[in-house]
Amino acid sequence: MTLLYFATLLSLVAAGYYFGRSRAAAVSQAALHSRPAYHGAFVAIAVLLPMLAVFAVGVPLAQRLAEAQAVNAFDPALAGDELRRGAVLRDIVAVAAGRFSGEPSAALQRAAETYRSLRSWSDALLIAGGLAFGLLAIAFGLRSLSARFRARNHVERFVTVVLFACASVAVLTTVGIVFSVLFETLRFFERVSPVEFLFGLHWSPQTAIRADQAGSSGAFGIIPLVAGTLLITTIAILVAGPIGLFSAIYLAEYASPRFRAIVKPILEILAGIPTVVLGFFAALTLAPWIRDSGGLLGLNVASESALAAGIVMGMMIIPFISSLSDDVINAVPQSLRDGSYAMGATRSETVKKVILPAAFAGIVSAFMLAISRAVGETMIVVMAAGLAANLTFNPLEAVTTFTVQIKTILVGDQEFDSAKTLAAFALGFVLFFFTLTLNVIALQIVKRYREQYD
Amino acid sequence: MMNTMVHVEVPAADRGPAADRAIKVVARGVNVHYGEKHALHDVDLDIPERAVTALIGPSGCGKSTFLRCLNRMNDTIPVARVTGRIEIDGHDIHDPELDVVQLRARVGMVFQKPNPFPKSVYENVAYGPRIHGLARTKGELDEIVVSSLRRAGLYEEVKDRLADSGTGLSGGQQQRLCIARAIAVSPEVILMDEPCSALDPIATAKIEELMDELRENFTIIIVTHSMQQAARVSQRTAFFHLGSLVEEGPTETIFTTPKDRRTLDYITGRFG
Structure with a gap:
C-alpha cells in the first residue's frame, strides 16, 4: 500500500x-x-x-x-x-x-x-x-x-524552507538530547543531593535493591571521577600536544611535498583505528610493559594504570591535533613567510615568531577539540583504566573516569528508577556540560585571536 | 615620433650619469629556471649605489624574478634554479661562506601586497633587530623602532598606536610599516616588488616621496608596472622583455631616446 x-x-x-x-x-x-x-x-x-x-x-x-x-x-x-x-x-x-x-x-x-x-x-x-x-x-x-x-520566487522559497528544516533537525536533536538527559538528572537529584554529588569524595554506586542486602550503601561523590578523568586527559594531552603540534609544524613547514603527501594520510589512518583496538593495545601491551618496567625501577605500578590509558588516549588524539594544526598552519598566507624570510629570519624563527602566533587561534581550537574527544572517550579507558574510584593524582595507580562509570552502570538489565541507574544520566550531564564549556571557551579564543586574511 | 612618448620631466639634479656613482650590485650571466621553464636569460646588469633603479616590463617578463635573485628569495621556491654570478660590493652572494641570513639582513625587501605580521606595530618593526640581535637594551630597541618609523614617514601617524595590531592600519600605512620593518635592520639595499600596486594614488604618492628620501642612504631597486612611477622615482631604468634584459640606462635616456625598438614600443604603450 x-x-x-x-x-x-x-x-x-x-x-x-x-x-x-x-x-x-x-x-x-x-x-x-x-x-x-x-x-x-x-x-x-x-x-x-x-x-x-x-x-x-x-x-x-x-x-x-x-x-x-x-x-x-x-x-x-x-x-x-x-x-x-x-x-x-x-x-x-x-x-x-x-x-x-x-x-x-x-x-x-x-x-x-x-x-x-x-x-x-x-x-x-x-x-x-x-x-x-x-x-x-x-x-x-x-x-x-x-x-x-513568479514561479521562480515560489520555488526558491520552497528550497529555503527545505534547507531550513534540515538545519533545524540537527539543532532540535541536540536540544532533545540535552532535555532527555536533563530530566533524568533531575530525577536523580530527587534521590541524591546535588551538593553530595558534586563535592562528595566517595564513589560507590551500588545501592541495596532489597532491604536485607548488605554491604552496598551507595555513595555518589564525583570528585574521584573528576580527578581520574582529568589525570588521564592531562597525560593524553602531554603525549599528544607536543607530538601532534611538532609533527604538524614539520609537515607544513619542513617536509618536502612528496614526504608530506605520503605521511599525512598515514597519520590520518591513526585516527581511523577503532578505539576498541587501541584499547587492546593499552590493556594487553602497554599496561603490562609499564608495570614490568616500573617493577624494575622499584615502583609499584597497578596493572591498570592511568598512565597506560593516558598514553594510548594520547595516541588516539595525535591525528586530531596534527591534522587540524597542519591545516591552520597551511592557511597562514605565504606572504607572511616571505616577509619573515626576507628579513633574514631562519625557518625556526619564522615558525616561532610569525607562523605560530598567526595560527594560534586555530591551534588552540584543535587542542580544545582533542581535549573534548579525550574526555568523552570511553573504550580505551574501559579496557585500560579500571573501575576503582581512587581519589589520586598518581599516574601509576588505577583510576576511573566518567565514561567508564556510565558504561558500567548501564551495562546489563537495569531498572530505571534506582539512584544507581539515574546516576549515569547525571554523570552524562556533567560530562556534556564540561565539553560544552570547553567548546565555548575555544570559540571565544578563536574569535578573539583570529587574524583576518583576504 | 616625440608626440607618442610619455612625457617625462626629470629633475636636473638627477641627471648625473651612472658613472658618477659607485656600483653596488653586479649581475653577470644570471639565468633562472622554474622547473622546465626558463624564466630569465643571461642578465648582465650593474646597479649604482644610493640611487633608485627601476625594473620595468610587461607581466611575466622576469623583472620580479630578477629582483628575487638579489636576496636569494628564489631559494624558498623548491623548483627554482638560479645560475650566474651576482655580487654585492664585490662579494658573490652565492658564496658558500656567506649565509643567506646575513645576505638578507643586508638586502631588505618590500612586497607587492603589504604583509605586516599579525603583531603590534612596535613588534613588527622590532622583528628584524630582535632576530639579528641589533639592540642590547630595551632603550636601544625603542630607539631603532622609533627612528625606523620616522624614516618611513609613519611615526607621526602611529605614535599613539604602537601597541595596536599592524594589520589594523590602512593599506598605505601597512606598506610604510613594511618599509620601516625593512630599514630597521639597516640594510644596504632595499628591493621593492611593485610596492604601490595595491595602494590608492595618495598612498602611492607618499611611498614615492619616501623612496626619494631613502635613496640618500640606501640602494633601492624597484619593480613597477607603472612607467610614470619609474619615470618619477628612478635615476636608472632597466627594461625586461620575455625573460631578457633588453636595455638599461639613465631613466631620462630610456624614456626619451631608447635604443631598442621594443623599449620604444613598450614605453609608448604599444604593448604591455
Missing part, C-alpha cells in the same frame, strides 16, 4: 513537472517571468506537498480507527485495560496477516476480519484521496501558470 501510494505520488509529481514545463514553454519566451523549468518545479511541488500531507495524516488515522473497531468487535470491555488490549491487538494483527500460530478463537477471527476489511477500505480510500488531491493540485498549478506568474 505504501509502495503503491508513493508510486502514484512520484508519477503525479513527474506529470506535474512535465505539464507545467511544457505549458510554460509554449508561452512566448520573452514575456515569461520565470524559466519553464521553474514552472514545472512549481507544479511538482504543488502536487508533492498535499499528497505527503494526506499520507502523513491519513495513515495513522486509519490505523487507529481500524484498531479501535477491531478491539471493539472482540470485546468492548477491553478499551480501558491497556495491557490486555495490547496483547489482543497483537493477536488480531497476527491473525489478519495469517501469521498466528495455533487455532484462533471465533471472536478473534471476527475481530481480525473487521480489522482486515477496515484496513483494505482505508487503504483504497487513501490512495483515491491522494490521487484526487494530486490531480486537483496539477489542475490548480496549471491554472495559476501565466507568463507573469
Whole structure:
C-alpha cells in the first residue's frame, strides 16, 4: 500500500513537472517571468506537498480507527485495560496477516476480519484521496501558470524552507538530547543531593535493591571521577600536544611535498583505528610493559594504570591535533613567510615568531577539540583504566573516569528508577556540560585571536 | 615620433650619469629556471649605489624574478634554479661562506601586497633587530623602532598606536610599516616588488616621496608596472622583455631616446 501510494505520488509529481514545463514553454519566451523549468518545479511541488500531507495524516488515522473497531468487535470491555488490549491487538494483527500460530478463537477471527476489511477500505480510500488531491493540485498549478506568474520566487522559497528544516533537525536533536538527559538528572537529584554529588569524595554506586542486602550503601561523590578523568586527559594531552603540534609544524613547514603527501594520510589512518583496538593495545601491551618496567625501577605500578590509558588516549588524539594544526598552519598566507624570510629570519624563527602566533587561534581550537574527544572517550579507558574510584593524582595507580562509570552502570538489565541507574544520566550531564564549556571557551579564543586574511 | 612618448620631466639634479656613482650590485650571466621553464636569460646588469633603479616590463617578463635573485628569495621556491654570478660590493652572494641570513639582513625587501605580521606595530618593526640581535637594551630597541618609523614617514601617524595590531592600519600605512620593518635592520639595499600596486594614488604618492628620501642612504631597486612611477622615482631604468634584459640606462635616456625598438614600443604603450 505504501509502495503503491508513493508510486502514484512520484508519477503525479513527474506529470506535474512535465505539464507545467511544457505549458510554460509554449508561452512566448520573452514575456515569461520565470524559466519553464521553474514552472514545472512549481507544479511538482504543488502536487508533492498535499499528497505527503494526506499520507502523513491519513495513515495513522486509519490505523487507529481500524484498531479501535477491531478491539471493539472482540470485546468492548477491553478499551480501558491497556495491557490486555495490547496483547489482543497483537493477536488480531497476527491473525489478519495469517501469521498466528495455533487455532484462533471465533471472536478473534471476527475481530481480525473487521480489522482486515477496515484496513483494505482505508487503504483504497487513501490512495483515491491522494490521487484526487494530486490531480486537483496539477489542475490548480496549471491554472495559476501565466507568463507573469513568479514561479521562480515560489520555488526558491520552497528550497529555503527545505534547507531550513534540515538545519533545524540537527539543532532540535541536540536540544532533545540535552532535555532527555536533563530530566533524568533531575530525577536523580530527587534521590541524591546535588551538593553530595558534586563535592562528595566517595564513589560507590551500588545501592541495596532489597532491604536485607548488605554491604552496598551507595555513595555518589564525583570528585574521584573528576580527578581520574582529568589525570588521564592531562597525560593524553602531554603525549599528544607536543607530538601532534611538532609533527604538524614539520609537515607544513619542513617536509618536502612528496614526504608530506605520503605521511599525512598515514597519520590520518591513526585516527581511523577503532578505539576498541587501541584499547587492546593499552590493556594487553602497554599496561603490562609499564608495570614490568616500573617493577624494575622499584615502583609499584597497578596493572591498570592511568598512565597506560593516558598514553594510548594520547595516541588516539595525535591525528586530531596534527591534522587540524597542519591545516591552520597551511592557511597562514605565504606572504607572511616571505616577509619573515626576507628579513633574514631562519625557518625556526619564522615558525616561532610569525607562523605560530598567526595560527594560534586555530591551534588552540584543535587542542580544545582533542581535549573534548579525550574526555568523552570511553573504550580505551574501559579496557585500560579500571573501575576503582581512587581519589589520586598518581599516574601509576588505577583510576576511573566518567565514561567508564556510565558504561558500567548501564551495562546489563537495569531498572530505571534506582539512584544507581539515574546516576549515569547525571554523570552524562556533567560530562556534556564540561565539553560544552570547553567548546565555548575555544570559540571565544578563536574569535578573539583570529587574524583576518583576504 | 616625440608626440607618442610619455612625457617625462626629470629633475636636473638627477641627471648625473651612472658613472658618477659607485656600483653596488653586479649581475653577470644570471639565468633562472622554474622547473622546465626558463624564466630569465643571461642578465648582465650593474646597479649604482644610493640611487633608485627601476625594473620595468610587461607581466611575466622576469623583472620580479630578477629582483628575487638579489636576496636569494628564489631559494624558498623548491623548483627554482638560479645560475650566474651576482655580487654585492664585490662579494658573490652565492658564496658558500656567506649565509643567506646575513645576505638578507643586508638586502631588505618590500612586497607587492603589504604583509605586516599579525603583531603590534612596535613588534613588527622590532622583528628584524630582535632576530639579528641589533639592540642590547630595551632603550636601544625603542630607539631603532622609533627612528625606523620616522624614516618611513609613519611615526607621526602611529605614535599613539604602537601597541595596536599592524594589520589594523590602512593599506598605505601597512606598506610604510613594511618599509620601516625593512630599514630597521639597516640594510644596504632595499628591493621593492611593485610596492604601490595595491595602494590608492595618495598612498602611492607618499611611498614615492619616501623612496626619494631613502635613496640618500640606501640602494633601492624597484619593480613597477607603472612607467610614470619609474619615470618619477628612478635615476636608472632597466627594461625586461620575455625573460631578457633588453636595455638599461639613465631613466631620462630610456624614456626619451631608447635604443631598442621594443623599449620604444613598450614605453609608448604599444604593448604591455
